Amino acid sequence: MTVFLAVVDEGGFTAAARRLSMTVPHVTRHIAALEEQLGTRLLQRTTRSVSLTPSGERYAARVREILEAVDIATTEAQNNTGALTGVLRLVSSPSLTDSLISPLAADFRTQYPGIALDIHVDAGLAPDMNRYDLGFMQVLENFNANIVARKLSTSEAILCAAPSYIQRHGTPQTPQELAQHMCVLRRREGQLQGSFTLWRSDQHTGEHPTHDIEVQAAVTISQTASILQMVLDGAGIAEFTMDSARPFLNEGLLQPVLPGWITGRLHVLMALPSRKHIPLRTTVFMDFVTEARQSGKLNRC
Numbered sequence: 001m002t003v004f005l006a007v008v009d010e011g012g013f014t015a016a017a018r019r020l021s022m023t024v025p026h027v028t029r030h031i032a033a034l035e036e037q038l039g040t041r042l043l044q045r046t047t048r049s050v051s052l053t054p055s056g057e058r059y060a061a062r063v064r065e066i067l068e069a070v071d072i073a074t075t076e077a078q079n080n081t082g083a084l085t086g087v088l089r090l091v092s093s094p095s096l097t098d099s100l101i102s103p104l105a106a107d108f109r110t111q112y113p114g115i116a117l118d119i120h121v122d123a124g125l126a127p128d129m130n131r132y133d134l135g136f137m138q139v140l141e142n143f144n145a146n147i148v149a150r151k152l153s154t155s156e157a158i159l160c161a162a163p164s165y166i167q168r169h170g171t172p173q174t175p176q177e178l179a180q181h182m183c184v185l186r187r188r189e190g191q192l193q194g195s196f197t198l199w200r201s202d203q204h205t206g207e208h209p210t211h212d213i214e215v216q217a218a219v220t221i222s223q224t225a226s227i228l229q230m231v232l233d234g235a236g237i238a239e240f241t242m243d244s245a246r247p248f249l250n251e252g253l254l255q256p257v258l259p260g261w262i263t264g265r266l267h268v269l270m271a272l273p274s275r276k277h278i279p280l281r282t283t284v285f286m287d288f289v290t291e292a293r294q295s296g297k298l299n300r301c
Contacts, residue, residue, distance in 0.1 A: 001063045003030040007043065008060050009131050012050050064130075072277045085114035088281050091127045092119065092136040095224035096268065099244065100136060100289065100298055108288055115281050123222065133282045135271035138241075140264055142206040149269040150286065152293055155241040156201065157264040159257040160249070164234035171257055172237075175211040178258075182218040182236035184227050196239065198261045205265045239263040 006016035007027065017024045035042055042056035052060060092101055097119065105117060120132065129135050129147060137149070161171070165182075172178050175198050185194065198211040218236045221227060224244070231238045232248070237257050248254040270286050272278060292298050 001067060003027055004034055004042065005060065005063060005067065007031060007050060008052065008056075009128070068277070071279065084112050084281055084284065086279070086281055087116045087118050088134065088285055089118045089132045090120065090134050090136070090285075091122050091129075091132045093138055094121055094123055094222075095244075096136045096138055097121050098225060100268070103298065104289060104292055107292075108285065111288070112281075112284060115285070129271050129273045132273065133279060134285060135269075137269045137271055138266050139269060140205065140266060143267070147269075147271050148274065149271040150290075152268040152270055152290065153243065154265065154267050155243040156262045157239050157241050157266055158245065158262055159196065159237055159239055160231065160245050160254040161237045161257050162232050162234045162253065163255055165231075165236060166255055168234070171255070175213050175258060175261060178213045178215050178237070181215065183215040184230050184236045184238040185215070185217045185220045186224070186227060186239065187220050187222040196263055198258075198263060201260055201262050205262075211261075241266055 003016065003020065003022075006020050007013055010016045010019055013024050013027050013031075016022075017027045020027070031043060038055075038059070040055045041053050042059055044051045044053050044056075090101065101117075101119060105119075109115070109117070120127075126137070126147065127135055136152075141154075159178075169181060172181060175196075178196055183196070194217055195212055195214045197209045198213065199205050199207070199209050203210070215237075219227075219230055221230075227238050228240070228244075228248075230236075232253055240254075245254055249256065270289070272282070289298075
């Protein structure tokens with residue numbers, strides 16, 4: 001059943017085999033044996049895709065319920081004996097993996113050696129949470145999706161540049177002057193590039209922005225760490241969350257551009273699958289991250 005659901009969730013035999021650390025022929029034999037046992041075809045196969053047959057859709061729904069019930073029973077048994085074991089399946093954006101999960105992984109494993117972390121890095125805005133136990137997402141203030149989540153933090157996004165860039169090119173005094181400067185832009189899925197959207201810092205970003213300024217893109221890239229390094233080296237102006245920029249602002253390695261203006265307000269969410277039961281290993285990791293954030297161990301998310 002687990003192999004069948006992996007094929008369904010991953011959309012193919014190769015991806016399912018990779019997720020389960022199995023060979024593709026092994027996965028194929030599992031599905032063939034299951035279909036033979038049930039006397040019906042569950043999957044419709046083509047050279048490019050795998051889809052569920054009507055029988056497969058009904059079977060997948062029931063199997064998911066069964067495996068969830070098994071997971072609940074296992075967790076309840078572990079809770080009663082005080083055991084904290086098993087695999088915690090996490091999904092996170094690249095930037096939050098670097099700034100949040102990686103710094104805490106070793107300490108968490110020291111405190112909870114029975115829990116293994118299976119971390120998936122996904123640059124998509126809203127991953128399929130039914131495939132994971134817990135997800136970490138950074139979303140805009142007006143983000144609206146049908147997910148169950150706990151908010152970890154909120155941070156304004158501001159514009160910054162290195163002192164070396166400002167020394168060579170000056171600093172814009174008005175939003176309109178951004179058009180005259182070199183900028184390092186973040187590539188975002190489904191969003192147009194080439195502009196900075198600005199609100200006054202006392203505005204709700206669900207409101208219409210005060211300015212939408214087309215700028216010169218010196219570099220466009222999706223990796224936050226790369227953007228930071230380029231800006232520190234003087235490549236141009238870029239946007240960062242206040243939390244991620246604060247250590248560099250405090251050290252004088254970055255300077256704020258257009259104080260009083262923000263390019264957005266972002267929430268870091270801990271997202272849960274739609275099922276009502278939350279395994280104890282998920283709860284302890286959420287509490288561990290929350291405590292680390294509140295105690296100041298995490299200052300860049």
